[in-house]
Amino acid sequence: MRRTEPETRGEILAAATRRFAATGYRGTSLQDIATEVGCSKATVLYHFANKEALLTELMAPAIAMLQSLDDSLVGLTGRAAQQTAAAGFIDLAVRFRREIAVLRGEFPELLQQPAFAHIQRISERMRDALAGHSAQPGARIAALVLLAGISEGCAEFVDVPDDELRPALLALAGRALEPVPDQSPTQDKET
Amino acid sequence: MRRTEPETRGEILAAATRRFAATGYRGTSLQDIATEVGCSKATVLYHFANKEALLTELMAPAIAMLQSLDDSLVGLTGRAAQQTAAAGFIDLAVRFRREIAVLRGEFPELLQQPAFAHIQRISERMRDALAGHSAQPGARIAALVLLAGISEGCAEFVDVPDDELRPALLALAGRALEPVPDQSPTQDKET
DNA sequence: AGCATGCCTGACCGATCGGTCAGACCCTGA
DNA sequence: TCAGGGTCTGACCGATCGGTCAGGCATGCT
Numbered sequence: 001m002r003r004t005e006p007e008t009r010g011e012i013l014a015a016a017t018r019r020f021a022a023t024g025y026r027g028t029s030l031q032d033i034a035t036e037v038g039c040s041k042a043t044v045l046y047h048f049a050n051k052e053a054l055l056t057e058l059m060a061p062a063i064a065m066l067q068s069l070d071d072s073l074v075g076l077t078g079r080a081a082q083q084t085a086a087a088g089f090i091d092l093a094v095r096f097r098r099e100i101a102v103l104r105g106e107f108p109e110l111l112q113q114p115a116f117a118h119i120q121r122i123s124e125r126m127r128d129a130l131a132g133h134s135a136q137p138g139a140r141i142a143a144l145v146l147l148a149g150i151s152e153g154c155a156e157f158v159d160v161p162d163d164e165l166r167p168a169l170l171a172l173a174g175r176a177l178e179p180v181p182d183q184s185p186t187q188d189k190e191t
Numbered sequence: 192m193r194r195t196e197p198e199t200r201g202e203i204l205a206a207a208t209r210r211f212a213a214t215g216y217r218g219t220s221l222q223d224i225a226t227e228v229g230c231s232k233a234t235v236l237y238h239f240a241n242k243e244a245l246l247t248e249l250m251a252p253a254i255a256m257l258q259s260l261d262d263s264l265v266g267l268t269g270r271a272a273q274q275t276a277a278a279g280f281i282d283l284a285v286r287f288r289r290e291i292a293v294l295r296g297e298f299p300e301l302l303q304q305p306a307f308a309h310i311q312r313i314s315e316r317m318r319d320a321l322a323g324h325s326a327q328p329g330a331r332i333a334a335l336v337l338l339a340g341i342s343e344g345c346a347e348f349v350d351v352p353d354d355e356l357r358p359a360l361l362a363l364a365g366r367a368l369e370p371v372p373d374q375s376p377t378q379d380k381e382t
Numbered sequence: 383a384g385c386a387t388g389c390c391t392g393a394c395c396g397a398t399c400g401g402t403c404a405g406a407c408c409c410t411g412a
Numbered sequence: 413t414c415a416g417g418g419t420c421t422g423a424c425c426g427a428t429c430g431g432t433c434a435g436g437c438a439t440g441c442t
Contacts, residue, residue, distance in 0.1 A: 029429065165332065230420075
């Protein structure tokens with residue numbers, strides 16, 4: 001089935017995103033994706049080296065945004081870290097709902113793949129920032145629950161519009177995160 | 192390898208719980224479980240009819256507790272529904288951390304299996320109760336985020352002792368859930 | 383016309399999956 | 413001593429997985 005415009009590659013990427021989000025990475029076969037696109041499995045593997053390459057490419061934008069968010073957290077402490085991390089992560093989660101849904105539940109094993117090796121440390125830093133770098137168990141637990149809940153929630157609320165989901169999540173984060181003092185020794189704007 | 196005591200069945204169940212929680216239901220093969228126990232795959236299938244039977248049996252206690260929690264929610268409205276659902280679900284999540292981790296991420300497909308057909312509706316009612324039966328998007332979103340976050344959080348904090356995790360989660364739920372009025376027609380002392 | 387190139391496909395591969403089956407082994411009771 | 417039943421296993425099955433490969437077809441350049 002020859003395409004008039006060679007946009008097959010993009011269709012494969014879009015179909016893979018939908019299928020991975022719906023049934024997981026392991027739960028989706030290359031044949032599933034090919035069937036949804038309307039091409040053969042061999043065509044999928046013509047455009048992408050292998051199944052993992054398909055995954056890494058569709059995750060790339062979300063990972064780039066996660067990386068830049070992580071960069072913007074360096075040096076922040078206390079409430080500044082909490083608020084920046086919360087607002088940034090909510091933005092990310094709302095924008096990349098499907099991509100986050102892909103990782104849902106398969107995080108541990110997918111993170112073993114070299115392309116995602118650094119994500120684990122980023123998410124740990126994110127959790128730490130959400131806890132305001134506090135060592136108190138309550139703050140750490142709240143941060144993880146919020147992080148996981150937002151990821152899962154965005155994936156589930158695919159039908160809720162962004163401008164309704166985002167403020168609701170921001171308000172929730174404001175209530176849920178344990179208040180921590182601004183730990184900077186000199187209480188200027190910067191640490 | 193003959194066991195002196197025929198406790199192989201229990202060992203298989205325990206190994207399956209660990210493996211399912213670590214790598215997911217689909218991500219764990221019967222051979223994986225057999226290897227961890229130290230028996231053959233055929234032995235696993237001698238004690239359990241098939242892979243699904245293994246899953247349903249190890250999930251049974253958690254499901255029973257979920258069912259009874261669901262029963263205790265009927266007729267409750269407003270804050271009473273919120274508080275009962277929150278406390279009950281936190282109890283359940285803390286106690287059955289590994290079992291909940293099993294379902295992590297594979298919820299949608301696992302729920303298709305007949306043994307779990309009713310869980311979806313229970314979890315929807317749970318979400319509704321956590322939202323205080325409010326139709327406001329903020330309340331619904333907060334309920335889902337908390338539900339998902341607690342499930343994920345308990346699965347992750349396997350090393351945190353129960354009596355530390357439980358109060359932290361309860362405090363978090365108290366902060367995070369949107370306050371709703373007590374919808375009972377007669378407004379007593381409880382707001 | 384002839385050729386190269388990009389896109390696509392059916393046929394095929396080895397590995398692994400869940401599951402079946404005949405039979406070996408061991409204990410117990412008659 | 414032997415029969416029987418509970419436990420366990422290696423060998424095997426069909427299905428499906430991710431991935432490879434040679435070749436077909438349309439197009440564009442020379």
